[in-house]
Amino acid sequence: MNILVFGAGAVGAYFGGRMLEANYSVSFFVREKRAKQLKKEGLKLISPEGEFETKNVTLYTSEKEVKNIDLVILAVKGYHLDSVILQLKLITEQTGAFVLPLLNGFEHIDKLDQAVGKEKVLGGFAYIFATLNQQGHVVHGGNSSSIKFGSRHESQMDVCNHLNSMNQHVKTNLLLDENIIKEMWRKYLLITAFSGITSATQLPSGFTINSEATLNVFKNILVEMSFIAKKEGVIFAEEEIAKIISSFKRYPENTTSSMHQDLRKGLPIEVNHLQGGAVRYAQKHNITIPVVETIYGI
Numbered sequence: 168m169n170i171l172v173f174g175a176g177a178v179g180a181y182f183g184g185r186m187l188e189a190n191y192s193v194s195f196f197v198r199e200k201r202a203k204q205l206k207k208e209g210l211k212l213i214s215p216e217g218e219f220e221t222k223n224v225t226l227y228t229s230e231k232e233v234k235n236i237d238l239v240i241l242a243v244k245g246y247h248l249d250s251v252i253l254q255l256k257l258i259t260e261q262t263g264a265f266v267l268p269l270l271n272g273f274e275h276i277d278k279l280d281q282a283v284g285k286e287k288v289l290g291g292f293a294y295i296f297a298t299l300n301q302q303g304h305v306v307h308g309g310n311s312s313s314i315k316f317g318s319r320h321e322s323q324m325d326v327c328n329h330l331n332s333m334n335q336h337v338k339t340n341l342l343l344d345e346n347i348i349k350e351m352w353r354k355y356l357l358i359t360a361f362s363g364i365t366s367a368t369q370l371p372s373g374f375t376i377n378s379e380a381t382l383n384v385f386k387n388i389l390v391e392m393s394f395i396a397k398k399e400g401v402i403f404a405e406e407e408i409a410k411i412i413s414s415f416k417r418y419p420e421n422t423t424s425s426m427h428q429d430l431r432k433g434l435p436i437e438v439n440h441l442q443g444g445a446v447r448y449a450q451k452h453n454i455t456i457p458v459v460e461t462i463y464g465i
């Protein structure tokens with residue numbers, strides 16, 4: 168299977184790098200500046216799952232050059248989506264490739280379905296604490312990482328089984344999930360609360376874990392997000408929300424979200440895609456989510 172990783176930021180470079188390390192056929196679709204950096208500095212993963220470095224990376228900067236691809240792993244930010252969608256459409260039309268999106272949130276799924284066709288868009292997301300350093304190397308802060316993926320259409324079974332078979336050969340986790348839509352919403356609940364509270368307070372998780380009032384904000388965001396999920400047909404029981412909270416309480420105190428990391432670096436943040444997306448879902452279903460709206464406003 169030939170894989171094209173679209174976007175070689177923290178997530179794309181990490182998971183694409185892990186697949187390259189295991190000798191899978193992986194190329195990257197990047198912009199000129201990132202192409203230059205990758206050629207000069209190489210692709211490097213600084214990670215407790217094992218260091219990896221290579222200068223032997225196939226890079227594309229024009230969608231017209233892309234051929235013989237079976238799967239595109241989409242690893243751009245929510246705010247990039249509108250500008251990449253035409254390129255992605257062209258690549259999938261040229262190659263017939265499936266698309267595995269790793270973005271946080273959920274609104275992108277509709278946009279991708281419309282652009283490339285629902286039968287081509289797998290469900291998926293990534294779990295990792297990663298950022299790029301000044302040389303463009305991936306710094307992975309955490310002990311493990313994973314991609315969860317699953318089919319949304321029966322034509323996607325083969326590509327899912329193939330990804331599943333790669334799991335035993337890569338130094339990360341490629342996990343096939345039979346209920347991927349629910350898992351994506353579970354991640355959307357978590358990330359809206361986690362990125363919201365760490366970015367609004369501009370403090371890592373320890374502050375929220377140790378402050379009852381702030382932890383309540385975190386909990387209330389999860390509850391409001393579960394109201395939206397329910398309207399979208401995905402039910403979370405109280406115990407499932409409690410489980411998200413108890414796993415958050417086990418985060419090391421200095422852990423923070425990729426949104427807060429971007430804010431610290433003065434980069435754009437995904438607030439319109441994540442919290443803004445939640446506000447749009449709430450408007451669509453005519454429900455109120457005052458805590459998420461407040462965080463979005465901040």
Ligand SMILES: NC(=O)C1=CN([C@@H]2O[C@H](COP(=O)(O)OP(=O)(O)OC[C@H]3O[C@@H](n4cnc5c(N)ncnc54)[C@H](OP(=O)(O)O)[C@@H]3O)[C@@H](O)[C@H]2O)C=CC1
Nearest residue numbers: 174175176177178197198201243247270271295296297425
């Ligand atoms: N970082 C993390 O720990 C986690 C992030 N996520 C989610 O994964 C997604 C990606 O995040 P992350 O990797 O951190 O983001 P980054 O900002 O590190 O990477 C995004 C990449 O997309 C590239 N890109 C944008 N437009 C194009 C284009 N037209 N052509 C080629 N490349 C393009 C950017 O390129 P350029 O360098 O040229 O700007 C950048 O390298 C987000 O939705 C995030 O929420 C999920 C789990 C954990």
Ligand SMILES: CC(C)(CO)C(=O)C(=O)O
Nearest residue numbers: 293294295296424425426
């Ligand atoms: C919560 C976390 C770290 C897990 O992958 C994440 O998705 C992010 O910060 O963007």
